[in-house]
Amino acid sequence: MRRRARVADLFAQKDIWVFDLDNTLYPADSDLWPKIDARITLFMSHLFGLDGMSSRALQKYYYERYGTTLRGLMEEHRISAEEFLDFAHDIDRSGLKPNHSLASAILALPGRKLILTNGSRDHALRTAQALGIDEMFEDIFDIVAADFTPKPAAETYERFFDKHGVDPARSVMFEDLARNLIVPHARGMTTALVVPKPGQIDHREAFEMVSEAAPPHIDFITADLEAFLVDIVAGAKPSA
Template identity: 40%
Template sequence: MAGEAASVPVWVFDLDNTLYPASSRLFDQVDARMGAFVQDALGIADRDEARRIQKQYLREHGTTLRGLMDRHGVDPDAFMAYVHDIDLSPLAPDPALDAALSALAGRKLIFTNGPEAHASAVLHRLGIARHFEALVDFAATGHRPKPDRRAYTALIERHGVAPERAVFLDDMPRNLAPAAELGMTTVWVENDSRWARLDHTGEEPFIHHRTRDLVGWLQRRTRAA
């Protein structure tokens, strides 16, 4: 079964700000709730100081949560439940994306630093949940977030992914680096959000393709196949 799975293309999609536009501002809600969680969990009176720590942990640990776990023993489930308790009403079914995914041959996986419940809710709001055979979330990788290389190897091993047959799409360039090192083709789904360009220098050799139009890129890929 694993050998059979490895013989077909695998499309590995990030979720937030990749499968839906960053202009929906969903992650702004998550970001604000992260700051509030940090402030409360660490007993910080100043909101700006809490936000500074939040972003420091993001840079140093891959995610704010990983930093909170490593430095303060924060319960990941409590954090995830709190910060993803957001309004999904900005999302609506996306028929064009649904059609593009239908036409795309191969297996399809979600690879997210968020929780499975949030990913499932987003996919159902977009009307595309049926396309994905599995959701690989923060818990499934042993609470190792992208861009921790161990998160990618966990995905590869758990789902029988042959890296040379896989395409990984994400909105954050730094998350593409380990995928490229492991042999995956990478696609940067660009947007103008402030966190999307974290550590981006403009000269990264690990970005193989880039697009601001995910649906258009998938359609062109399908036509070229």
């Protein structure tokens, strides 16, 4: 009971809720991210005249080294960010269905709600609209607002804090990638890692996955975002 009270007290002091987009606000087994991933591979093939396997290997090299494939292409090849983002996010979102329970859970959270994504604003908006949660958020901080420096870079979070007047001590961040929670935790945010439910497909890269023992920069791990948010609002210990 004492621990439950401490958890309730912790979230009672929070009134800024920050959400990653891809594989966080929609289910891990959605086909959305694989579609974007395939579009990036195709972009690389067109750009360099490579076969699919070579393009994908280069794509993943840039992704792991720079945080996004786009950043690697900008650093090493000076490509147009706008062209890349338009191409990568030109996908069919009809597989996404409105998530009314998630919308209600987000709406019930007290205070401000923001999206912080390494994708584009247009992609975030269209995806949120497909999920029926776009009206729940005050704003979207995208890769353009980050000056094309992706999470987990510290300067990206500082730009986000400054632009939106976010006090980390009053904030909670939800993410599917553990490395993207290191800086938020260090700055005083409460951090929650959103992972696939048991048996769900996991589209994260091998180096992005964490063991069962949570790193110290992750305060909570949940496989059910809606239930987690409902428990926060109810003042109960969030369900894993």
